[in-house]
Amino acid sequence: xxxxxxLDIPDDAEPTFDAGPAGVAAGLDAAQADPxxxxxxxAFFDAQTRLIADQxxxxxxxxxxxxxxxxxxxxxxxLQGLVALAVVGLIAGVxxxxxxxxxxxxxxxxxxxxxxDLAARGLTGEALADDFLGRMAAIRRQSNAKSVTLTDDVRxxxxxxxxxxxxxxxxxxxxxxRFLHGWLGHARRLNGRVRETAPGQVAxxxxxxxxxxxxxxxxxxxxxxxxxxxxEQAFAAYDPTNHIIYLLTSGRGDEAMAAARRNxxxxxxxxxxxxxxxxxxxxxxxxxxxxxxARAAIALDPKLWDTWDNAAKAxxxxxxxxxxxxxxxxxxxxxxxxxxxxxxxxxPMIMRARRAWVEDSLGDYRAAGAAWTREIPNDVYDLPQRxxxxxxxxxxxxxxxxxxxxxxxxxxxxxxxPGSDATARRELALCRGDAAEVLVQADAALARLENARASSGxxxxxxxxxxxxxxxxxxxxxxLAMTGDLAQAMSLIAGSPTDCYxxxxxxxxxxxxAGDAGGxxxxxxxxVRQNPTIPIAYDEWGRARLARGDLxxxxxxxxxxxxxxxxxxxxxxxxxxxxxxxxxxxxxVAKYDxxxxxxxxxxxxNQARAAAAAHI
Numbered sequence: 267x268x269x270x271x272x273l274d275i276p277d278d279a280e281p282t283f284d285a286g287p288a289g290v291a292a293g294l295d296a297a298q299a300d301p302x303x304x305x306x307x308x309a310f311f312d313a314q315t316r317l318i319a320d321q322x323x324x325x326x327x328x329x330x331x332x333x334x335x336x337x338x339x340x341x342x343x344x345l346q347g348l349v350a351l352a353v354v355g356l357i358a359g360v361x362x363x364x365x366x367x368x369x370x371x372x373x374x375x376x377x378x379x380x381x382x383d384l385a386a387r388g389l390t391g392e393a394l395a396d397d398f399l400g401r402m403a404a405i406r407r408q409s410n411a412k413s414v415t416l417t418d419d420v421r422x423x424x425x426x427x428x429x430x431x432x433x434x435x436x437x438x439x440x441x442x443x444r445f446l447h448g449w450l451g452h453a454r455r456l457n458g459r460v461r462e463t464a465p466g467q468v469a470x471x472x473x474x475x476x477x478x479x480x481x482x483x484x485x486x487x488x489x490x491x492x493x494x495x496x497x498e499q500a501f502a503a504y505d506p507t508n509h510i511i512y513l514l515t516s517g518r519g520d521e522a523m524a525a526a527r528r529n530x531x532x533x534x535x536x537x538x539x540x541x542x543x544x545x546x547x548x549x550x551x552x553x554x555x556x557x558x559x560a561r562a563a564i565a566l567d568p569k570l571w572d573t574w575d576n577a578a579k580a581x582x583x584x585x586x587x588x589x590x591x592x593x594x595x596x597x598x599x600x601x602x603x604x605x606x607x608x609x610x611x612x613x614p615m616i617m618r619a620r621r622a623w624v625e626d627s628l629g630d631y632r633a634a635g636a637a638w639t640r641e642i643p644n645d646v647y648d649l650p651q652r653x654x655x656x657x658x659x660x661x662x663x664x665x666x667x668x669x670x671x672x673x674x675x676x677x678x679x680x681x682x683x684p685g686s687d688a689t690a691r692r693e694l695a696l697c698r699g700d701a702a703e704v705l706v707q708a709d710a711a712l713a714r715l716e717n718a719r720a721s722s723g724x725x726x727x728x729x730x731x732x733x734x735x736x737x738x739x740x741x742x743x744x745x746l747a748m749t750g751d752l753a754q755a756m757s758l759i760a761g762s763p764t765d766c767y768x769x770x771x772x773x774x775x776x777x778x779x780a781g782d783a784g785g786x787x788x789x790x791x792x793x794v795r796q797n798p799t800i801p802i803a804y805d806e807w808g809r810a811r812l813a814r815g816d817l818x819x820x821x822x823x824x825x826x827x828x829x830x831x832x833x834x835x836x837x838x839x840x841x842x843x844x845x846x847x848x849x850x851x852x853x854x855v856a857k858y859d860x861x862x863x864x865x866x867x868x869x870x871x872n873q874a875r876a877a878a879a880a881h882i
Contacts, residue, residue, distance in 0.1 A: 372453050373474075373504050375399045376423040379459040381468075389460070394493075395422070398458060401497035402504075409508035412515045412646055414572075414612035417505045423455065456500060460489070470496040477503035506532070507545060507608075514549055519726030522549045540567035541606060547576045551728035556580040569604040571597050571616065578620075583729070585736040585766025588797040591627050594620045615642045626659060629801050629827075629834025632864060635659030650680030654690045661693035663835065664868035669694045688714070692741070705745035712738040735763055740772040747776045756780065767797045771806060778810045786810055801831035805840060812844055820844050835865035842874060851881040 472480035513522035547559035560577035578593030622637035657672035688711035695703035719730035746755035762769035770793035777785030790807035808823030827837035842857030858875035
């Protein structure tokens with residue numbers, strides 16, 4: 267047995283252990299085994315307890331100090347962040363204010379002066395300025411509602427200003443705003459006065475920056491009309507383009523044409539000249555002249571959408587459908603950056619409408635209808651107009667129920683009398699196979715065109731005459747032929763232009779119903795020769811051949827129509843009819859299925875498919 271270890275520890279010594287955890291554990295085991303060491307172990311634990319307590323206290327003090335330092339650092343960081351945020355906000359505010367100033371192209375009505383006797387009657391300078399501003403704003407609203415070119419804002423220059431002082435500068439936000447808008451902006455300023463020129467006679471004088479002085483004179487009793495004339499002249503100087511639209515939408519077509527020609531004479535750059543010539547073409551009632559003017563504008567600047575667009579619309583009015591299609595397709599390719607600043611906001615709406623026209627002309631009626639479903643900012647087409655246009659496409663896609671629902675909404679929301687939209691009602695009647703109603707609507711449309719020709723000025727009556735020749739009369743002739751009145755139909759269509767797509771198709775239809783197969787072949791041939799990219803005449807011609815029993819000739823035309831109009835359901839259904847006539851039932855079902863993808867609500871196509879499927 268080993269000798270016990272003699273630990274010679276003085277009685278007053280503080281027990282210390284520096285042997286690490288293993289040594290402490292060994293010492294504690296020895297203290298338990300030897301009674302002489304137990305007091306020293308107890309002393310050790312007391313000392314360790316006091317040491318731990320001191321360390322905890324010291325740690326708490328350090329933690330408190332660290333916490334205070336952390337709070338201080340956090341506060342410092344937060345303060346720095348707030349300062350940085352304030353600086354960023356100030357910079358952002360300046361940037362936004364500079365941007366607003368740079369983009370300010372509006373009109374500011376600063377004020378009016380009035381003679382004392384008018385002021386005594388309440389017609390003070392302030393009252394006249396408010397009245398004049400209201401007139402300018404009303405003209406702007408009317409033109410903007412019908413124009414793709416949006417007139418910049420018209421506002422008062424004497425409203426309540428923000429007077430918050432900027433520290434250490436002695437300036438207010440209002441003063442800074444006015445300085446930036448005056449330095450960087452493009453706003454134009456207007457001042458006016460009413461002065462007496464003779465007893466009972468006054469003049470309204472307008473001073474618009476960048477324009478010649480305007481003065482309108484008359485009797486004091488005519489002050490209201492004098493102010494209106496002055497406002498119209500000021501608006502013409504401020505925005506000549508939309509002034510022309512304002513005149514046109516006010517039923518003043520001759521004045522619009524005269525203003526458009528003056529506008530051409532006043533421009534100074536080729537870009538502005540292209541826009542001005544385009545505008546002449548837009549308001550020119552002679553649609554053949556309008557087409558020439560549009561082509562001249564294209565030659566001046568082919569990058570502008572409206573040059574191509576006016577050529578398309580003039581071509582469409584004349585019945586040159588292939589040309590119109592090509593021009594509208596060209597509109598869809600323009601670069602927005604190349605367009606006039608005030609046209610850019612309306613481009614999404616423009617492109618939606620032109621794309622819908624292209625889809626309609628190629629027979630993709632479902633896609634065209636879907637385009638009119640979308641709501642687009644700066645849209646000149648309101649809800650009733652969009653619903654009417656969608657109803658037309660739905661009816662052409664053989665969805666009669668959907669078309670009827672949209673016509674109901676359009677007439678209800680638009681507060682129009684039932685049946686006032688003859689085009690949509692006519693297409694619905696065609697969808698339903700109601701020939702008598704087609705004639706009713708064709709007569710209504712023709713009567714409105716005749717009224718427009720009689721009541722419009724000389725310029726715009728020519729546009730109505732063109733529409734009568736290329737649409738109103740041909741549609742009435744088609745309706746007469748559908749109801750069996752071939753004599754009247756032949757008499758009416760005989761005088762129609764021979765370069766008009768609808769006219770040629772109608773001549774062919776009337777000849778076919780009259781039993782003149784040779785005449786029908788000739789006129790259908792002319793329709794496709796003059797308009798080779800439009801599928802409708804190919805399909806109608808194919809139906810005529812199918813009715814005569816020429817299955818091979820019919821199928822060739824249906825194939826051509828389907829190739830030109832991939833979303834056009836009619837030639838696919840007609841092709842299925844030809845295949846069914848030849849007993850090729852399985853192939854017929856395949857064509858009916860293809861047609862129903864583009865016109866799923868088409869009742870006759872569904873019935874024909876069911877009949878063909880029954881033979882398989």
